[in-house]
Amino acid sequence: MIEQFTQGFAMAMRLDTMAMVSVGLFAGMLVGSLPGFTTLMAMAILLPISFFLDPIVGIPFLLGIYKGGIFGGSVPAILISMPGTGAAVATSRDGYKLTQKGQSRKALDMALYSSAFGDTCSDIFTIVMMFPIAYLVMQFGPPELFAVLLMSLVIIAATSAANPLKSLIMMMLGLWLSFIGTDPLGGVERFTFGLFDLKSGIPLLPMLIGVFALPEVANVVIKNEKSRQLAALVGERLTRVEFRRCLPTICRSTVIGTGIGIVPGLGQIVAAMMGYSAAKNASKHPETFGEGEIEGVAAAEAANNAVNGPTMVPLLTLGIPGDNVTAILLGAFVAQGLRPGPQLFEEQGATVFAILVAMVIANLLFVAIGYLSIPFFARLVTIKTSILIPLVIMFAFAGTYVFRSDSTDLLILVAFGIFGIIAKAARFDVMPMVMGFILGPSMEYAFGQTVAMSSGNPLGFFLSERTGALVVLLVTPIIGFILWRRLYGRPLPT
């Protein structure tokens, strides 16, 4: 094992690997930062390139695209409040507020460093603990997933900025919106009014852009902020003192993200929200969260990147891809003649370790590439408001359309934009709605599976076979209540 590792380490130290990883990182960052283009699409399109490269070059190249893409997604989230993916929603919350305060550069720096830190730690943890993680992954079935998802929703509702009742209302609305379309289990149409366009449900991207970006645009236009001195607003770089202040938060988020990565089916979105909620809960000044708290950016970004390591485990140890990204990686592995599975480590141990080491190297390269490109990204906000606002609107509509070339999506975008403006005026937080919408389908599916597994007797099933899931379900309301009391049950310091 150790011998294979050192061998793999030596194999990964290649200039062409580093060069292709850099290319991948840069491409991923670029694609990720354009709303409407997904990292997944970029990986699928560039996959054939990896077929013709050496495995230790081709697979790290794809991993580079993936990693770059996650950070890329946080760029528009921070700069123009336009999260292109669910994973960037938590980042945009404080990130955009920092941009408004003229500290966009600081926010981007923090996103970069905490991403790289979270990713590196979780990768190293994964390399060391590969087989224990593989065992843990197997302990999570649909009942456990359902319980954990329900708990996540409760925590999000309890710790969201608005008052908890409003949060719950918005979350229910989000859950209801996720019901629109074809029911994932039985194939029955729900709330579609016979419209074919609604049959596949409401797409996520127009909703995200609609409720997060358009209200901010409206805000600038309504307040007529053209007098704002934007040119000087890029702000300072992140200082070492600030990073050190956030280090406990980053570490906490890394642990949370890694843990969530082990549970199959949860992913980056839940990780980012949980990392954020935990940071807010632990903070001495939770009221600053949502108002431009650099810790909020750090918490969300470290957590959503820390998911990456453990999600590779089922792929490498069993050959089972847990999501679409790992499915593409599986394609790349088998096309190279490496068949992921129980024997991969015995037969190709050195190559696999080389790829894992390249993952860690990718994180380090990523810091360098990010450091050099952030000044260019950050300059975006120095564009005159009269030009920037039309540009943002263009990105919002073009991004929505390019996603799947469907003009209905534009109507959905405008509808959610109007909804977002009204919700903002009425002081309803849209975050719980979005989270309910994103997690609703997974939770529903897991619930349906649980009922199917139990042959129609879920209670008995939980009691007799799934005590772990039952415990999670039972402590959920208690955790929710404690969080709510801690954050809102006491008078806020004035």
Add this chain to the structure above:
Amino acid sequence: MLRNFTRKALASLAITGAALTATMSPALAEYPEKPVTMVIPLGAGGSHDLNARIITSIIPSYLGQAMIVRLTPGAGGQKGTQEVANSAADGYTLLFTHNYIDMLQQYVENLPYQPLEDFVPVARVNYAPASIIVRADSPFQTFEELVAFAKENPGELQLGHSGNWGAFFVPAAQIMKKLDFVMNMVPYQGGGPAMQALLAGDSDMSLAFPSALGELVEAGKIRVLATAGEERIFEDVPSFTEVGIDGDIGFMHRFVLAPAGTPQEALDELEAAFAQMSEDETFKKLMDRLGESVDPMTGAEYQALREGQAVAYDELVKDLTSQ
């Protein structure tokens, strides 16, 4: 002066325009003159996506034009299928799909298109035969033992599959109908999670394609009880025919459709390009690495299979939904 210039410019524009149309009109007859789009009604990273990436990197050398993949997932494959059904029948928009989306859904839901009337097959690329699998520590050594237990204890065994009306659900339902036994069917979101559920002990039996099996069988984690088709895939594992399941059961065909009304010349060109691609050595090598077969079929040959599927699925759905 200026007016004169404008007039000259306009005149020359008109001449170039006329010249262009003159040179282009014979070319119009020669399909293809621009890149061809292949719509996949499924998401990124799935087996259709991976297959298509290989197809589109090889076929341009035989078609003389690039082929672009467009993923249009949604509504269980109906979104992408409808998009192609509504597009111009000029041979520039194709659909890369599988038999369960193509032929089964019409009996389950009201579709905004008629699969048999709105599409003509261009070529089948390959197929994936489903295998019946259990965990290595399962008490069932043979398929017969499993069926016998399931007959005595209806609904007690858990069968994990990749989604309702999907590539494992349908064969499982067809087999249960044919051999008259009942298992408790639990859907998972794709073949990966279904396999994980089997290994974790959440389900007692599942199905899988060969591309997902090799390593796990060799490592002694799972046991294959039967494989689809007449002939054996693994030497010591019986085929479906041997255990009493005959017919077109358990195959997921991957094939290309064109909207009905596509000109015959375009269809001929496409069919020839797909046939030549199937002989290409690089294509075969890349498909083999993915664990996929290359089993081409012409459009006409596949059309016969489609018509047979239509009848079989109609019966199956009536049977399942009448209970």
